[in-house]
Amino acid sequence: MRRRLGALPVVREFPWRATRDPWRVLVAEVCCQQTQAHRAVEAYERVCGRFDSPAACAAATLAEVLDAWRGLGYYRRAKALHEAARQIVERHGGRVPDDLDSLLALPGIGPYTARAVLAFAFERDVGIVDTNVGRVLSRAIANRRLGRLDAQRLANSLVEPGRGWTHNQALLDLGAAHCTSVPRCAGCALRPCCKWRRGGSVTADPATDSAGVSRRQARFAGSDREGRGRLLAAVLDGPVRLSDVASVIGCQDDLLRATRVAATLCNEGLLQRRAGVLAVASSSASTER
Numbered sequence: 001m002r003r004r005l006g007a008l009p010v011v012r013e014f015p016w017r018a019t020r021d022p023w024r025v026l027v028a029e030v031c032c033q034q035t036q037a038h039r040a041v042e043a044y045e046r047v048c049g050r051f052d053s054p055a056a057c058a059a060a061t062l063a064e065v066l067d068a069w070r071g072l073g074y075y076r077r078a079k080a081l082h083e084a085a086r087q088i089v090e091r092h093g094g095r096v097p098d099d100l101d102s103l104l105a106l107p108g109i110g111p112y113t114a115r116a117v118l119a120f121a122f123e124r125d126v127g128i129v130d131t132n133v134g135r136v137l138s139r140a141i142a143n144r145r146l147g148r149l150d151a152q153r154l155a156n157s158l159v160e161p162g163r164g165w166t167h168n169q170a171l172l173d174l175g176a177a178h179c180t181s182v183p184r185c186a187g188c189a190l191r192p193c194c195k196w197r198r199g200g201s202v203t204a205d206p207a208t209d210s211a212g213v214s215r216r217q218a219r220f221a222g223s224d225r226e227g228r229g230r231l232l233a234a235v236l237d238g239p240v241r242l243s244d245v246a247s248v249i250g251c252q253d254d255l256l257r258a259t260r261v262a263a264t265l266c267n268e269g270l271l272q273r274r275a276g277v278l279a280v281a282s283s284s285a286s287t288e289r
Contacts, residue, residue, distance in 0.1 A: 005158055008170035008189055011177070012037070015045060016120075017169065022096035024048050025121035029113045030081050034074055037176070043072040047081075055094045057085035063280040066270070067236050073229050075270055080108025098122045111152070112212065116168070125164040127155025132175025133168070134212030136190070139179060143195035144206050151211040179207075227251065227261040231278070232270065239277040 010017075014037055016028035027047050031040035047068045051057035057065065062082055069078035084106040088096055096117065097103055103114035111129075118124040129137065129151045137154055138146050146154065159167050178188035185191050196206060207213050227249035234240050234248045246258035262278060265271040272281045 005160075005167065005171070005190075008167075008174060010166060010169045011173045014038075015041060020121055020123070022098070022117060022121035023052075023054055026084070026096055026109075026113075026117050027081065029116045029120075030077050030084075030108060031072060033077055033108075033113065035072060040072065043069055046070075051085070053094065054085040054088040054096065057082060058089045061280075062270075062282070063236065066232065066280060070233065070236065073225070075228070075232050076268055077108060079268070079270055083107040084109065096121070098124075100126075111148075119164045119168045123165045125159045125161055127152065127157070127159050128168045128172075129155050129212040130172070130175075131213050132179065133171045134175075134210050135179040135181075135207040136171055136175050138206040138210040138213070139183070139196040140190045140194040142206065143199060145208065146206075146210045148211040181207075224257070224261055224264070227257065228265060231261060231265065235271060235278055235280055239279045241277050242273065243276075245278065 014028070016024060019025065028040070028044050031044045031047070047057075047065075050064070050068045051060060060082070062079060065078050065082045066075055069075060072078075087106055088094060092102065097106075098118065098121075100114055100118065103109050103117055104111070109117075115126045115128045116130075118126050119128055127133075129148075133155065134146070134151060137151055138144065141154060141158070142150075174188065174190065178184050178190075185194070185197060188194070191197055230249045231240065231245060240248055242262070245262050246252050246255055249258060249261055251257045262271070262273075266273060266278075266281075269281050271278050
């Protein structure tokens with residue numbers, strides 16, 4: 001199996017795959033959190049174009065970073081990236097750290113993102129486990145549900161020395177193209193040796209509830225997530241009166257929902273109330289450009 005994994009091709013093209021710059025890799029991984037990779041390309045290029053280093057991002061205001069993030073959603077990621085840039089400047093001399101513990105200490109950086117930076121920027125031989133890889137591991141390799149630690153150990157054990165970058169990119173592509181939530185086994189390079197497939201796929205899908213495999217999200221239309229995005233987009237164009245929030249997010253008949261959405265964004269430090277309006281939360285630059 002390990003030998004066959006070493007022959008897997010990297011097939012998808014993304015701008016961040018052409019760089020080993022740790023900051024650009026970090027930006028890409030944060031953009032791709034909870035987002036399909038192809039949808040992250042535009043925001044990735046915009047963020048990197050405006051802030052080409054941790055120092056540039058740290059010196060920007062939160063409003064500037066959120067504006068660069070427009071359209072990608074889950075704006076808490078943009079705020080976390082801004083805070084991570086500041087910590088990189090203050091604690092690491094403006095260089096993205098290259099050890100797991102330091103990466104995990106940064107805001108918004110979890111086990112997958114930290115290891116992805118190590119593998120894709122620093123070419124370390126570490127395994128990564130996200131939704132795509134988690135399905136491959138649990139189905140093709142283990143044919144059982146995997147806990148977080150088991151999945152990480154298995155992922156690490158499969159990386160051939162010197163092939164951390166290629167191995168992990170290839171597994172991501174395999175999971176995205178074939179080992180999807182509803183498997184598309186035709187043409188999969190691991191089909192001949194997939195343990196679940198060789199067993200006839202008659203047992204319960206081992207990818208269900210395995211570590212790293214996310215559940216299907218709730219409906220977006222009419223959700224608070226949609227309302228948050230609408231309100232933030234409006235505020236980025238200028239302050240929004242509290243009395244207009246319900247209209248902005250499209251729930252004129254649900255003032256409780258409007259209040260809830262606005263309060264959540266304020267509690268997360270993305271927006272702030274002042275003089276009867278909502279505005280982007282202020283942030284003072286800790287570093288000069």
